[in-house]
Amino acid sequence: MSLFKSIKEDSMLKRVVITGGVHGNELTGAFLVKKWQKTPLVTKNIKIEYLLGNPKAFKECRRYIDYDLNRSFSKKALSKDSYIYEFERAKVLKERLKSCDFLIDIHTTTANMGMTIVLSKDDPLSNLVAKKLSLEFDDVKILRWFSTSEGDFINSAVPHSITLEAGAICQGVLEPRIFFRCEEIVKRAVEILDSEINQDKFEIGKSVEVYDIVKIVDFPREENEPSAMIHPNILGKDYFQLKNGEPIFVTLEGETILYDGEPLYAVFINEAAYYEKKIAFCLCEKSKI
Structure with missing residues (x-):
């Protein structure tokens, strides 16, 4: 039995979604998604879908139009019709993520966080992927943010996920060192999900800091x-x-x-x-x- 089957009985990882631009002025993830929509990543065992989280805010280079989209996935926000653009967009994304096995969400920050994998739920698969990336990339740290009083992140819509948070970078700009480093880390995450977990080749060595x-x-x-x-x-x-x-x-x-x-x-x-x-x-x- 593969590692993934041991986590999710009688199932294989089939569909991965990569999102960027959940905040419209965080351009790194948005432009990576647009790049991969034109030239998709090559995979053997999984299907990957690429989603631009907040296209309206991205077009205006704003974090959001009415409300933070990454705090718009609570039951309350999703429960009724609303004039708030991000609440309605969250419903669309929630539907698109229905059959998603694993989400990779790309963000940037003006804080000097370097390359950080943020975990927003404590599940074994997400922890293992984060740990693998931290062991392989000496500049990757793991941050766990399991609760927020502001509303639920997009990660709450899927069973397993990681968020890549990269910085420091100004809002509304692209920076090649951060862009290509994020691309490298996400590509490796996809390889881990596509080849190592599904093919029972996933190995973990020493412990890592969180x-x-x-x-x-x-x-x-x-x-x-x-x-x-x-x-x-x-x-x-x-x-x-x-x-x-x-x-x-x-x-x-x-x-x-x-x-x-x-x-x-x-x-x-x-x-x-x-x-x-x-x-x-x-x-x-x-x-x-």
Whole structure:
């Protein structure tokens, strides 16, 4: 019995979907999808479909039109007709993903996250693919974000998935080093799914580090607006261990605000799209799988 059959009894991996442009101004994934729509990846055992997540926002080079599409897959958002474009688009994508066995979703970030595999559900197959990629690519980290109060990610529509989050890169631009590195990692993920898992050739060696988001930190605010900025000492230092007493913010008047808490690892530091979500950075615990 293959590894995949041991995870999903009496089944083989048949259909993989690759999405990009779920956020319209994250161009790397969108243009990779458009490239593969013209020249599909070669596979032996699986069918791959390529989806541009938010075509309307992509055309306008905006993150979204009415609402964040990657927070629009909750039961509430999908339950009734809505004037919100992304809620209606989520219904279309949900239908397209009905028979999808595995989703690879490509995103970029303005935070200095490097190449990060984000897992949004704790299932064995997704964990194993992420682990394999982390072992093979020395710049790939694994981040697990299993819950969000903002709404469900697109990954909630499928049984197994990984999200590739690449940065730092500005919104609305392409950068060749990030573009081709993302292409390389996604191609390898497809090879793993197509050849190694379905053909029972999947091998795992040593353990790898994973980061689990346990806390979200907002900016200090006055009248709902940020009253401080990320301190220069931590800017661009995603995945470093933040310790008690270290500077995290500097006010508009120049006053330093210190961290008060247990040692944790900071990620998504100063992500531009998270200002509206009231997230200055996320804090993680580190462990191994």
